[in-house]
Amino acid sequence: MFKKIPNTNIASIIERYEITEDAHAILDPKMSPKQAIESLVGVKLYNDAIQFIAHALPMIDGIYWASESLALRLDEWDNAQRHTINSARQWLQQPNETNRIRANQLAERIGLEAAPAWIAKAVYWSGTGSIVAPELPAVMPPAFLYGHAIAAVISIAAAVPAWKKGDIGYEKFYLKVIEHGVSLANGSPLQIKLLPITEVK
Numbered sequence: 271m272f273k274k275i276p277n278t279n280i281a282s283i284i285e286r287y288e289i290t291e292d293a294h295a296i297l298d299p300k301m302s303p304k305q306a307i308e309s310l311v312g313v314k315l316y317n318d319a320i321q322f323i324a325h326a327l328p329m330i331d332g333i334y335w336a337s338e339s340l341a342l343r344l345d346e347w348d349n350a351q352r353h354t355i356n357s358a359r360q361w362l363q364q365p366n367e368t369n370r371i372r373a374n375q376l377a378e379r380i381g382l383e384a385a386p387a388w389i390a391k392a393v394y395w396s397g398t399g400s401i402v403a404p405e406l407p408a409v410m411p412p413a414f415l416y417g418h419a420i421a422a423v424i425s426i427a428a429a430v431p432a433w434k435k436g437d438i439g440y441e442k443f444y445l446k447v448i449e450h451g452v453s454l455a456n457g458s459p460l461q462i463k464l465l466p467i468t469e470v471k
Contacts, residue, residue, distance in 0.1 A: 273457035275298050275303045275326045275399065286325040286414040287421075293318040294402035307452060316444035320424045323451040325417035333392045334362055334460045336423040339447045340386060341465065342438075348465050350379065351386040356464045358389040363462050367399050392419035 277283060281299035283306075289297065296309050296318075303326055310319040311416050324332055342349070344407040347355065354376040370393055377390035395401060395415040400408035425448055428440045438446070454460075 272303055272452075272455035274328055274331055274455045277303055277326070280306045280322075280326075283322065283326045287321060287417060289321070290315075291297075291323075292442055303455070304452075306356055307448065311445075311448060314441075316441070316448065317421075317425055319448050320444070320451075321417075321421045323448065323455070324420040324424070325414055325447075327451065327454060329396055329416055330362065330365075331454050331460065332420045333358060333389065333396070334462060335447075335451050336392060336420040337362070337389050338450060339443075340389060340426045340427055342443060342446060343385075343427055343431075344465065347386055347465075351379050351384055352381055352465045352467055354386045356467075358393045359395075359462050359464055361393045362460070365396075365398060370394060370396065370399055383430070385423050385430065387422040388419050388426060389403055392416045392423065 271278070274287060275283075279300050280297065280303055281408070283303065284297060284299065287329065292315055293310060296313060296315065297306055301309065303322075306322055307319055310316075310322065323335070337355055340355050354373070357369065357373040357376045361373055373390035374394035377387040377394065380387050382388065384392070392414075395411040397411055398405075401411050402409045424444075428443050433439050
C-alpha cells in the first residue's frame, strides 16, 4: 500500500476522471493502486498511468510532481514559461490567495498551448479559492479539476516541443515521471526549489 495513496483498491480513484477504453480494458476496480500503475505501464499505456497518478496523489503532491516533470525539459522553457512554473512552486511554498491568482495570470499570459501554463492552472483549480473574477460571487472548481490540469502538464510536456535528437524522448520521459510519481506515493519528501531564470544579455 502506498503511504500517500492509502486506498485498498482503485474503485473510488477511477471515478474521479473519465478513463479511456484502453485503460478500462486493463483496470479492475478491485486492483490496488500499485497494481493499477504496474498494469498500465506494463502495456505502455503511459498517459493512462499519468492520469491515474494525477487523480490519486494528494493535491499538493500532485502539483509538485507535475512541476518536477517540467524540470526534465528545462532547456525548452523560456523565461516567461519558467516564471509561470515558479509561480506554482511559490504557491506550493506559500499556498496563499495572492500566489494562486498570480499563477493564473501568468498561465493566461503564456497560453494553454504550453505545458507550463497548465501547472499554474492546477494551482488555480486547487480548490482553495474561487475560479471566477473577484467581483463575482465565489465559484469553487469541481472536485479533482486540478487532477485534469496535472495530467495535462505531463501529457503536453511529453509531446511539445518536439524531442530533438539526443534527448531522452517521450517514452523515457514518461517512465521517469511515473517513477517519480510512485516515489511520491511511497512518501518521498517534496523538495521545492525555484527554477533558474536566464539572464537577458
